[in-house]
Amino acid sequence: MSPRTSVLRRLSRAFIAHAASVFPPSRSQWAEAMKRELDHIESDLEATKWAAGCVIASYLEGGRMMNQSFGSIVKKPSAFLPLSMSITALVLLGGAYIFALANGHGGLVRQPDEGAITHLWQLLMAGQLPVLVFFAIKWLPRAPRQTLYVFALQLGAALAAMAPVYFLHL
Amino acid sequence: MPMARKTNSSAQTRQLLGVMLQQPRNWQYGYELSKQTGLKSGTLYPLLMRLSDQGLLDSEWQGPERPGKPPRHAYKLTPSGLALACEMGPQETAVRRKLADATT
Numbered sequence: 001m002s003p004r005t006s007v008l009r010r011l012s013r014a015f016i017a018h019a020a021s022v023f024p025p026s027r028s029q030w031a032e033a034m035k036r037e038l039d040h041i042e043s044d045l046e047a048t049k050w051a052a053g054c055v056i057a058s059y060l061e062g063g064r065m066m067n068q069s070f071g072s073i074v075k076k077p078s079a080f081l082p083l084s085m086s087i088t089a090l091v092l093l094g095g096a097y098i099f100a101l102a103n104g105h106g107g108l109v110r111q112p113d114e115g116a117i118t119h120l121w122q123l124l125m126a127g128q129l130p131v132l133v134f135f136a137i138k139w140l141p142r143a144p145r146q147t148l149y150v151f152a153l154q155l156g157a158a159l160a161a162m163a164p165v166y167f168l169h170l
Numbered sequence: 171m172p173m174a175r176k177t178n179s180s181a182q183t184r185q186l187l188g189v190m191l192q193q194p195r196n197w198q199y200g201y202e203l204s205k206q207t208g209l210k211s212g213t214l215y216p217l218l219m220r221l222s223d224q225g226l227l228d229s230e231w232q233g234p235e236r237p238g239k240p241p242r243h244a245y246k247l248t249p250s251g252l253a254l255a256c257e258m259g260p261q262e263t264a265v266r267r268k269l270a271d272a273t274t
Binding site for chain 1: 218
């Protein structure tokens with residue numbers, strides 16, 4: 001075996017090992033199948049091409065399964081409820097701002113006596129906290145990574161809802 | 171349990187089913203299927219997994235043909251896989267004839 005071919009064979013084994021680490025646990029049998037198949041390929045160059053393809057397969061499969069899990073978690077009421085509450089709070093503030101502009105008030109101003117919009121906004125933002133806690137307790141142990149992605153979305157939506165309060169000094 | 175996609179109409183799927191239908195009774199290996207279909211492993215294995223999830227493909231570990239080699243994962247169409255392959259095969263008539271030969 002020439003040094004070149006030996007390097008290729010080692011590279012292909014490294015590719016396969018990487019692919020096996022990327023595959024979801026439920027696909028471990030398929031990762032093993034690809035690994036075993038490698039030993040039946042005589043040409044080192046062919047083996048390397050094969051292994052590189054297996055890496056692509058593992059990325060495709062890993063991505064597909066992650067999207068499925070993320071998609072199914074984000075549809076849970078405890079995941080989308082805080083999101084929709086933040087968005088409602090943002091829309092509420094935006095609507096009030098546009099309404100104030102249209103009536104010639106020059107936008108929203110901070111008032112000592114908080115109005116209905118302010119109370120609604122506070123209710124929406126505070127009301128999502130228990131839902132978030134419930135979501136974390138239920139889903140973090142089951143699917144930590146996907147739950148964190150949903151958390152990131154929820155945090156983004158909450159920050160977006162709070163941004164006008166900060167920037168408009170309300 | 172991975173969720174199975176329902177569509178099986180891609181050209182690559184047709185190609186794979188067509189090749190597997192040429193030897194419907196034989197177990198076939200990944201690398202050989204790749205050579206026969208011209209599909210790279212990055213395309214072939216996701217297809218095999220999907221077909222297996224949908225119950226269209228059987229798989230099993232088989233002992234090595236030659237000593238010193240590891241066991242291999244082998245694949246064969248299930249009856250429903252055969253039926254689907256017959257429906258969508260590019261040379262439907264030839265395929266049906268082969269299937270008829272295989273089952274008699």
